[in-house]
Amino acid sequence: MVVIELRQPDLVQRLKQLASATHQPVEQVVETAVQEYLDALESHALQAESEIFWARQAELARVYPRQAVALYQGEVVDHDADLAALEARVRERFGLLPVLVAPVDPPPPRELHWRGGRLTPEKAP
Secondary structure, three states: OOOOOOOOHHHHHHHHHHHHHHHHOOOHHHHHHHHHHHHHHHHHHHHHHHHHHHHHHHHHHOOOOOOOOEEEOOOEEEEEEHEEEEEEEEHHHHOEEEEEOEOOOOOOOOOOHHHOOOOOOOOOO
């Protein structure tokens, strides 16, 4: 067990009041708050990596054809044609840090087939 000391008395008081109001132990309130904060940080980081990935997708597809890349803080930190192997190395190296792992080639176009039916304009009531 790790002991973490909170040094802001007003924060400690707020936590105690919230715990009392929700009938939860203070430790549970703190754990929930920290987990939600970390989840939000991870979500924000992955969103930023995703934006970088899509901005660079054409370049990445040229440099790493038929492969997947791992992006961390905007940089390609690893790549591999085997997505599972890449993910395993990324987890080994980065643990739980938010690293985007994605194939660089766009998926093949989907072929759509129309199977009967007819579209007609909807009549106003």
